[in-house]
Amino acid sequence: MIYDWLHNITGSAIAAAIIQSLLPLFIFILPFALFAVLLERKVSGHMQDRLGPMRVGYHGILQTIADIIKLIQKEDIVAAENDRRFFDLSPILVFAGSYAAFAAIPFSGAFIGSNIDLGIVYIVAVTGLVVAGILMGGWASNNKYSLLGAMRAAAQIISYEIPTLLIVVTVIMITGTMNLFTISEWQTQYFWNWLILGGPVFGTAKILLIPLMVISFLIIFLSTLAEVNRTPFDIPEAESELVSGYHTEYSGMKFAMFFLAEYANMFAVSAIVATLFFGGFQSPIGYLGNVFGVKWLIPIEQFFWFTAKGLFFVFVQMWLRWTLPRFRVDQLMAFCWKYLIPFAFVILILVGLITVLL
Amino acid sequence: MALKTEEMVLNMGPQHPSTHGVLRLELVLDGELIENVIPHIGYLHRCFEKHCEAMTYPQVIPYTDRMDYLASMYNEFGYVVAMERLMNIEVPERVQYIRVIMGEFQRIASHLVALGTYGADIGAFTPFLFCFRDREKILNLFEITCGARLLYNYMWIGGVSHDLHADFIRLANEFIKEFRPNLKELNDLLTFNQIFIDRTANVGILPAETAINYGITGPNLRASGVKWDLRRDDPYSIYDKFDFEIPIGKGEKGTTGDCWDRYYMRVREMEESLKIIEQALDQIPEGDVSSAIPKRVKPPVGQIYARVENPRGELGYFIISDGSLNPYRIKVRAPSFVNLEVLGELCKGHLVADVVAILGSIDIVLGEIDR
Numbered sequence: 035m036i037y038d039w040l041h042n043i044t045g046s047a048i049a050a051a052i053i054q055s056l057l058p059l060f061i062f063i064l065p066f067a068l069f070a071v072l073l074e075r076k077v078s079g080h081m082q083d084r085l086g087p088m089r090v091g092y093h094g095i096l097q098t099i100a101d102i103i104k105l106i107q108k109e110d111i112v113a114a115e116n117d118r119r120f121f122d123l124s125p126i127l128v129f130a131g132s133y134a135a136f137a138a139i140p141f142s143g144a145f146i147g148s149n150i151d152l153g154i155v156y157i158v159a160v161t162g163l164v165v166a167g168i169l170m171g172g173w174a175s176n177n178k179y180s181l182l183g184a185m186r187a188a189a190q191i192i193s194y195e196i197p198t199l200l201i202v203v204t205v206i207m208i209t210g211t212m213n214l215f216t217i218s219e220w221q222t223q224y225f226w227n228w229l230i231l232g233g234p235v236f237g238t239a240k241i242l243l244i245p246l247m248v249i250s251f252l253i254i255f256l257s258t259l260a261e262v263n264r265t266p267f268d269i270p271e272a273e274s275e276l277v278s279g280y281h282t283e284y285s286g287m288k289f290a291m292f293f294l295a296e297y298a299n300m301f302a303v304s305a306i307v308a309t310l311f312f313g314g315f316q317s318p319i320g321y322l323g324n325v326f327g328v329k330w331l332i333p334i335e336q337f338f339w340f341t342a343k344g345l346f347f348v349f350v351q352m353w354l355r356w357t358l359p360r361f362r363v364d365q366l367m368a369f370c371w372k373y374l375i376p377f378a379f380v381i382l383i384l385v386g387l388i389t390v391l392l
Numbered sequence: 393m394a395l396k397t398e399e400m401v402l403n404m405g406p407q408h409p410s411t412h413g414v415l416r417l418e419l420v421l422d423g424e425l426i427e428n429v430i431p432h433i434g435y436l437h438r439c440f441e442k443h444c445e446a447m448t449y450p451q452v453i454p455y456t457d458r459m460d461y462l463a464s465m466y467n468e469f470g471y472v473v474a475m476e477r478l479m480n481i482e483v484p485e486r487v488q489y490i491r492v493i494m495g496e497f498q499r500i501a502s503h504l505v506a507l508g509t510y511g512a513d514i515g516a517f518t519p520f521l522f523c524f525r526d527r528e529k530i531l532n533l534f535e536i537t538c539g540a541r542l543l544y545n546y547m548w549i550g551g552v553s554h555d556l557h558a559d560f561i562r563l564a565n566e567f568i569k570e571f572r573p574n575l576k577e578l579n580d581l582l583t584f585n586q587i588f589i590d591r592t593a594n595v596g597i598l599p600a601e602t603a604i605n606y607g608i609t610g611p612n613l614r615a616s617g618v619k620w621d622l623r624r625d626d627p628y629s630i631y632d633k634f635d636f637e638i639p640i641g642k643g644e645k646g647t648t649g650d651c652w653d654r655y656y657m658r659v660r661e662m663e664e665s666l667k668i669i670e671q672a673l674d675q676i677p678e679g680d681v682s683s684a685i686p687k688r689v690k691p692p693v694g695q696i697y698a699r700v701e702n703p704r705g706e707l708g709y710f711i712i713s714d715g716s717l718n719p720y721r722i723k724v725r726a727p728s729f730v731n732l733e734v735l736g737e738l739c740k741g742h743l744v745a746d747v748v749a750i751l752g753s754i755d756i757v758l759g760e761i762d763r
Contacts (some may be wrong), residue, residue, distance in 0.1 A: 082521040178402050182424070182744070266587055268515070357581070359588045360515030362745045363424065 055137045055148045063136055063298050068098045070297040070348060077352045108286040113176070116283065120174035125284065125291040127167030132295040134160040135302045140215045142315045142336035153214035154202055157306065158195065161261070164295075165191045168280050171292075175283035183279025186363055187263060193370045194260040194267075200378035201254040204385045205310050208233060208243070218314025225318035230311040239392040246381050246388075251311045253374050253381075255347075258306065260366070262299040264351050266358040267366060304347030308340065315340040399427060402744070406435050410513045410748045413758030415732075417747065424743050429736045433729075436762035444722040449475060449689040450549060452722065457543040459726065460760040462505050465498035465534070466702045468547040473628050474698035474709040475549045479691045486679035487551050488630045493564070493672045494537070494546065495629075496665040500571075501530040502703035503611075503658040503665075506755040510655055511582050513752040514591050519582045526574055529567050536560065550684040561673050568666055575662060583659060592655060593646030596738040596750035600649065606734045609727050610705025612754060615641035615657040616649035622701035634671050636664045651753040658755070690717055704728050704755060724763060728756040 040050035072087070072095065079086025087094030112121060138153040140146040150156055165188050172184020208229065209217050221227050222234060230247050232240035260267035281292045308314060315336035323331035361369065402419040405411035414435035420428040440459060444452045456471045457464040469491055476483060508523030531541045536557040538546040546553050582588055598608070603616040613620055621638045623631040639660035641653035693715040699708035705727030714720040731754050738750050 078517075082518050083525055084521065178400065182402075266515070356518050358516060359511065359582070359585060359591060361587060362591055362743060364743065365590055 051148070062141065063133060063301070064294075066301055067294045067297040068102070070300060071098045071101070071293075073348070074297075074352050074355075077349065078356045081353075081356045102290065105287055105290040110286040110288060111283075113283065115176045117174035117176065120170045121283075122288075124167045124171030124174060125288045125295075127170065128164050129167075129291045129295045131161055131163030131167060132299045132302060134163070136298070136305075138214055139302070139305045139309065140218050140315055141340050142333045143219075144333035144336075146215055149213070149215050151211075151213045154206070154212050154217075154306075154310075157214075157302075158199060158202065161299075161302075162195075164299075171284070172280040175280070177283050180280050180282050183282070187280060190263070190267065190363075190366060191261050193367060194257040194374075197253050197257040197370065197374040197378040198261065200375070200382050201250045201257075202310070204246075204250055204378075204382050205229065207382075207385055207389050214309050214314070218309055218316060221313040221316055223316060223320060225313065228311065228313040228316075228318075237392075239388055242388050242392070243385070246384055247311065249377065250381055251307065253378055254310070255303075255307050257370070257374055258303040259351065259354070260370070262296065262303050264300065264355055266354065266360045268355075268360055300348050300351055301344055304344040304351070305340070307347055308343035312343050397422070404747070410509075410752065412509065412751065412756055415751075415756070415758055415761075417735075417751075419744065419747065421744065424745075426739045426742050426744065426747060429739045429747065431732060431735060433732070433758070433761050436758045438763065440763040441722055441724065444719055446718065448717045449691070449719060452719065453548065454543065454545045457545060458759060459724065459763055460502075460702065460704065460707075460728065460757045461542060462757055463498050463502040463703045464543050465494045465546065466502075466700065467707065468544065469495050469629075470698065470700040470702065470707045470709055472547045472549050473700055474696050474711055475689070475691065477698050478694060478696040478711060478713060479549070479686070479689070481550045481684055481686065483550060483684055484679050484681065485630075485677050487681050487684070489672050489676040490552055490556060490681065491547055491629055492631065492634075493669055493676070494534070496669045496672075497530050497533060497564075499665045499703045500662050501527045503662050504530075506658055506703075506752075507578065507582075507655065510752040510755075511588075513748045514588060516582055516585075516588065519578055522574065522578060522581070526571055529570070533560065533563060533567065536563070548682075548685055549689055550686055551682045555681045561676070564669065564673055568670060571666065575659065579659065583656060589645045589652060591745075592651035592749055592753070595646075595651045595742065595746050596753060597647045598649040598654075598734065598738060602734070602737065603649070606737070607730045608705070608734060609730065610701065610703070611657040611661060612654055612705065612731055614639065615653040617641050617643075622699055622706060626699065628698070628700055631668075633675075634668045636667050639664065651749050654753040654755075688717075690715070699725070702727055704757065704760070705731060726760040726763065728758075728760045732756050732761060 040053050041047060044050050044053070075097070076086040076094075087097035090096040090100045112118060135157045137148045138146070138150055138156050140149070168187045168191075169184050172180045172187070175181070205217070206212055209220050211217060211220070220234065221229055225231065227234040230244075230251050232243040232247060235243070281289060284292060317335055317339045321332050321335050323329060323335060400421045402421055404417040404419055406414040406416045411417065416432040416435065418430040418432065419426060420430075438458070440455055443455060447455070453468055453471060456467040459467050475481075504523040504527040508520040511517070511519035511523075534544060534546075535541050537560060538544050538554050540546070598612065598616050600616045600618050603613050603618065608616070609620070617640050619638055619640050622628070624638055639657060641648050641657055643650065643653060644656070645652045691713040693713060695710070695712040697708060697710045699706050701707075706725065707727055708725035710721075710723040710725070711719055712721040735751060735754065739747050742750070
């Protein structure tokens with residue numbers, strides 16, 4: 035829909051495609067990152083018997099903007115011993131890696147940056163850039179703490195991609211497509227059609243799928259949590275051990291880029307989980323637009339539901355962060371290799387049998 | 393094919409978020425495994441002992457506050473106990489009760505900091521703020537008593553500087569009533585959290601024999617299963633009047649003497665301290681708090697070693713008097729200083745992340761180590 039409209043205006047297919055891919059960034063992600071930073075501080079504050087930021091604006095709603103202004107003004111410190119080229123490149127890669135993922139995420143029936151058939155594979159691939167960026171930053175910082183943090187991060191992200199991918203493959207086997215838009219459309223309308231409740235299939239297959247899908251959801255949520263380095267998997271930036279891990283040496287806007295990428299990542303993870311298992315942009319209870327016969331209302335409602343689902347999982351991540359201690363690096367690896375991956379394989383095989391036999 | 397590997401020396405501190413002050417650790421690493429830990433101390437050295445020689449005896453008290461700044465009341469307690477023994481001063485009953493109440497409140501406050509910061513070291517930040525919230529209430533109690541929140545100069549030789557505030561007993565009882573559920577909340581949130589147990593159980597095991605050989609005292613020693621508490625084994629003040637348990641580590645979640653035991657020891661000691669405070673608040677007699685304070689502190693020639701059970705272990709004062717107004721020599725046996733020595737032994741073969749867990753479980757205060 036948006037693509038056709040843009041095509042009409044610009045008269046060029048390439049320009050329309052580029053603008054459309056950039057739209058999620060400006061319409062959604064940048065404002066979201068601002069909002070999420072504030073939300074995190076408010077959530078943590080209220081969980082800890084504090085109020086959080088209160089000074090800038092009503093209940094501190096402008097706090098993040100004040101922070102951004104502060105960060106822009108800051109001197110960008112580069113130590114003499116840093117490897118300048120890679121030091122500069124690293125935040126860009128991390129930022130790009132996490133933002134590029136949004137291009138393939140369907141925000142609503144009419145709003146998707148780029149509706150590519152390999153959507154989910156594209157997201158997994160493009161977030162791989164983040165690993166390169168983190169390693170680069172840790173190495174170029176010429177700081178032992180950064181290096182340790184970066185190596186931990188690389189090991190962690192690569193390990194946890196395996197269970198993520200296995201569960202993605204399971205989902206692909208059930209839905210028969212890699213296109214995130216189609217996956218969302220497939221889990222039509224009501225919440226009992228969501229994949230976590232077996233998807234829009236009926237009979238024995240649905241009953242068998244429900245427990246498997248609940249476990250799959252837990253696995254993919256945990257492993258994506260680890261991929262974006264959130265508590266209890268925030269070992270790469272473990273404040274009490276490694277100061278702040280791979281971005282210890284960064285300051286000013288470069289630091290802000292890491293920081294914004296982290297919050298964008300939080301939403302990306304939530305969005306993927308919501309799309310795969312919770313119906314994506316589909317409403318759980320039907321659309322007002324259908325009831326009143328106002329067709330243009332439906333995409334807006336879908337956008338609302340998608341954002342609500344995403345924000346819910348973002349909130350869960352914050353909740354976990356301010357409740358749990360963190361794992362130790364070897365326990366983290368053991369958790370992935372000894373529990374998540376074997377379980378994911380078992381689910382892969384069982385789901386394969388179910389889809390073939392039933 | 394053998395890969396060529398090198399040891400890496402990682403400098404941790406003095407500016408590091410979890411060295412609990414200005415401690416510098418030189419870690420010799422093989423990958424992330426610890427080969428050796430060399431603590432470097434002295435960044436907070438203020439010549440306490442030398443300084444005391446130029447002061448009169450009562451003027452030393454504010455300096456004792458500044459040693460273990462998380463347990464100032466107890467540092468004063470130790471010093472006045474030593475001075476009163478040296479000078480043979482009989483202290484009024486009410487003063488003894490006030491001192492015990494303050495001392496035990498101080499123990500709770502100090503343990504709360506230890507537990508909260510330990511949680512933060514392990515990565516759980518919320519318990520830290522919960523603990524500081526409760527500690528704040530204790531500091532409020534101290535504030536209405538003597539006007540200060542951190543460095544009190546409250547216990548004087550032969551007495552205390554102010555009598556209890558009229559509201560103190562009511563407020564203290566209210567605090568105890570509020571604090572018990574909070575302690576349970578802390579246990580639910582952190583102590584019995586599976587991730588926390590995984591991080592701390594079977595880490596940094598300190599066997600009883602090693603602990604005794606190194607001269608470890610306080611909760612760290614008791615966590616290793618040795619029932620040794622100066623409040624019971626070398627009674628001072630009026631601790632023999634109260635009914636309380638001495639908890640020891642049992643290795644419930646791992647091995648006796650691991651980090652979890654040392655952590656949980658402090659939780660249980662807080663419960664015991666609450667019991668002591670409750671009894672003391674019930675029994676406290678009326679009386680004058682300043683009648684025994686000598687006008688001029690001039691102890692006879694002689695020397696004394698007196699020790700008390702500070703929140704961190706055996707705090708000992710060795711005082712030599714030459715009969716003048718100034719001490720000839722004051723030597724402090726600081727529990728943190730002695731407890732820190734075992735760090736290298738505990739850390740060997742563990743990961744970098746465990747150094748933080750082990751250091752936090754020993755619960756050091758740099759002000760006391762460097763003096």
